[in-house]
Amino acid sequence: MSKQSPSTDTQFMDKLVSLCKRRGFVFQSSEIYGGLNGAWDYGPLGVELLRNIKEAWWKDMTHRQNIEGLDAAILMHPRVWEASGHVENFTDPMVDCKQCKARYRVDELLNGLSIKKQKEILRQIDESYARLNDVEIAALFSQLPEADPRSILKLINCPNCGNKGTFTEARKFNLMFKTFVGPVEDSSAVVYLRPETAQGIFVNFLNVQGASRQKLPFGIAQIGKAFRNEINTKNFLFRTREFEQMEMQFFVKPGTDDQWFEYWREQRMNWFVRFGMPKEKLQWHQHEPGKLAHYAKNAYDIEFKFPFGWGEIEGIHNRTDFDLSRHEQYSGKGMKYFDEETKEKFTPYIIETSAGASRSFMAFLVNAYAEEEAPTAEGTMETRVVMKFHPKLAPIKVAVFPLVNRDGMPEIAHKIEEDLRTHLPVFYDDSGAVGRRYRRQDEIGTPYCITIDSQTLGDQTVTVRDRDTMVQERIASDRLVSYLMDRIYKF
RNA sequence: GCGGGAAUAGCUCAGCUGGUAGAGCGUCACCUUGCCAAGGUGAAUGUCGCGGGUUCGAAUCCCGUUUCCCGCUCCA
Numbered sequence: 219m220s221k222q223s224p225s226t227d228t229q230f231m232d233k234l235v236s237l238c239k240r241r242g243f244v245f246q247s248s249e250i251y252g253g254l255n256g257a258w259d260y261g262p263l264g265v266e267l268l269r270n271i272k273e274a275w276w277k278d279m280t281h282r283q284n285i286e287g288l289d290a291a292i293l294m295h296p297r298v299w300e301a302s303g304h305v306e307n308f309t310d311p312m313v314d315c316k317q318c319k320a321r322y323r324v325d326e327l328l329n330g331l332s333i334k335k336q337k338e339i340l341r342q343i344d345e346s347y348a349r350l351n352d353v354e355i356a357a358l359f360s361q362l363p364e365a366d367p368r369s370i371l372k373l374i375n376c377p378n379c380g381n382k383g384t385f386t387e388a389r390k391f392n393l394m395f396k397t398f399v400g401p402v403e404d405s406s407a408v409v410y411l412r413p414e415t416a417q418g419i420f421v422n423f424l425n426v427q428g429a430s431r432q433k434l435p436f437g438i439a440q441i442g443k444a445f446r447n448e449i450n451t452k453n454f455l456f457r458t459r460e461f462e463q464m465e466m467q468f469f470v471k472p473g474t475d476d477q478w479f480e481y482w483r484e485q486r487m488n489w490f491v492r493f494g495m496p497k498e499k500l501q502w503h504q505h506e507p508g509k510l511a512h513y514a515k516n517a518y519d520i521e522f523k524f525p526f527g528w529g530e531i532e533g534i535h536n537r538t539d540f541d542l543s544r545h546e547q548y549s550g551k552g553m554k555y556f557d558e559e560t561k562e563k564f565t566p567y568i569i570e571t572s573a574g575a576s577r578s579f580m581a582f583l584v585n586a587y588a589e590e591e592a593p594t595a596e597g598t599m600e601t602r603v604v605m606k607f608h609p610k611l612a613p614i615k616v617a618v619f620p621l622v623n624r625d626g627m628p629e630i631a632h633k634i635e636e637d638l639r640t641h642l643p644v645f646y647d648d649s650g651a652v653g654r655r656y657r658r659q660d661e662i663g664t665p666y667c668i669t670i671d672s673q674t675l676g677d678q679t680v681t682v683r684d685r686d687t688m689v690q691e692r693i694a695s696d697r698l699v700s701y702l703m704d705r706i707y708k709f
Numbered sequence: 710g711c712g713g714g715a716a717u718a719g720c721u722c723a724g725c726u727g728g729u730a731g732a733g734c735g736u737c738a739c740c741u742u743g744c745c746a747a748g749g750u751g752a753a754u755g756u757c758g759c760g761g762g763u764u765c766g767a768a769u770c771c772c773g774u775u776u777c778c779c780g781c782u783c784c785a
Contacts, residue, residue, distance in 0.1 A: 251759090253758085254775095254776085255776065448784075449710065512785070513785090526779095595745065595746090602745085622743060651744085651748090652742090652744050653745035654745080654747090657746045671744075690745095
């Protein structure tokens with residue numbers, strides 16, 4: 219985690235959150251009702267930035283001959299989540315120690331005990347267990363907590379404070395939001411809000427493959443909301459209950475999975491760098507082999523250096539044939555692929571690239587934020603706040619100012635504004651001193667500002683001011699569109 | 710879920726041991742402008758997070774609750 223002082227980190231985040239609200243990037247959800255924990259709304263500038271990020275991802279991923287797009291429903295058949303393992307594995311029974319307030323997952327608490335200790339506990343429950351051997355003990359011990367966790371928990375000391383009998387009752391947290399289809403709220407009508415978009419891709423594997431006539435290897439990309447009933451939300455947009463994912467699942471022949479895994483790792487890391495993230499703010503985190511999720515053969519996260527520490531913004535996982543095999547098993551429908559060339563039939567392996575759109579949004583915000591010393595009209599220095607977004611991601615691409623509101627400058631400025639607006643998001647501003655208008659645009663990351671001055675009246679040129687260098691260039695107004703489009707979209 | 714801190718105008722905050730709410734910045738209008746935020750005049754804006762209680766009277770005291778931040782926990 220970050221080694222910066224906590225106060226600095228907190229101050230940075232406070233400033234960012236404040237700017238987000240003040241300028242319309244992010245608002246708290248349901249604010250007038252006191253807010254809803256872990257939910258945020260994207261304001262006028264935020265939605266532009268978010269859409270630009272998703273658009274950049276979508277183009278990069280789907281403008282390839284071997285990747286197809288998809289937009290699956292958020293509500294899916296409940297059996298999907300049994301097959302995926304979410305019904306089972308998203309449920310973690312937890313207990314708290316009432317004495318020292320430590321919290322534990324019950325399974326980890328119990329499995330952490332020595333065989334000797336387990337044997338002792340079992341004997342206290344029933345003397346007849348004493349004659350079982352170690353293997354039988356272990357087997358029994360792994361089942362008992364499910365049946366009757368309470369009696370066992372009473373006999374265990376808290377690993378932290380050593381007290382016995384201080385645990386709360388085990389509570390189950392299923393991280394999936396549950397709701398009901400139709401008017402009857404009974405168990406047969408239960409559906410879940412998807413906790414990940416991936417399953418919508420897996421279950422459509424053969425639909426997409428057949429419809430698009432793709433051959434392996436190929437991928438399916440999707441952007442969409444997902445929901446997890448997190449126990450704790452945290453760190454602004456980083457851990458929320460509703461969030462958006464940008465996922466691509468790449469289907470490959472087993473045996474070629476390792477090389478595709480490496481290919482996509484490189485591709486995805488480069489994407490973040492290409493859109494302005496410095497390499498030193500990004501790092502790989504490999505999941506330790508012993509701690510891999512049930513489906514994974516290999517897993518790396520791309521982490522971004524947030525003010526509160528390194529945090530995952532994308533996971534690249536080798537999911538093996540787990541998902542398709544499970545869906546084949548649970549649905550009874552064949553999910554295998556037939557290779558016409560080799561006449562082989564097999565279950566493809568899946569390389570997953572799963573990026574958080576919301577988390578990327580926040581990472582791009584954090585990365586863009588800069589405070590610089592800039593000279594004022596009087597020649598003194600003062601701080602200017604600049605959001606140094608990549609031009610493609612910037613919510614507003616160009617601002618248009620008449621230097622003063624007379625001599626026909628506003629009329630020319632409005633004409634230029636309208637011409638540009640058919641190509642780009644434009645902001646017109648004629649209030650106050652021009653320096654103030656520049657700074658306002660800096661704060662929302664507008665890469666270019668155009669000013670119409672008295673020289674414009676004579677030769678139809680305008681100044682174009684660069685956000686990062688603050689340097690101005692004089693451009694003929696009829697060349698503006700190509701000048702801007704070149705700098706913003708072509709590279 | 711536990712512990713700590715916080716919540717007053719759009720933002721940052723002041724408001725003492727209870728006496729019907731303030732500043733700066735920002736916003737808007739008009740004037741002024743001559744290229745990097747603080748020229749002038751005027752204006753709008755708050756059930757002091759929400760709900761109870763104590764009191765003649767609560768932003769202030771008490772209880773509950775919500776949200777945000779920090780730490781723990783958690784993060785298939």
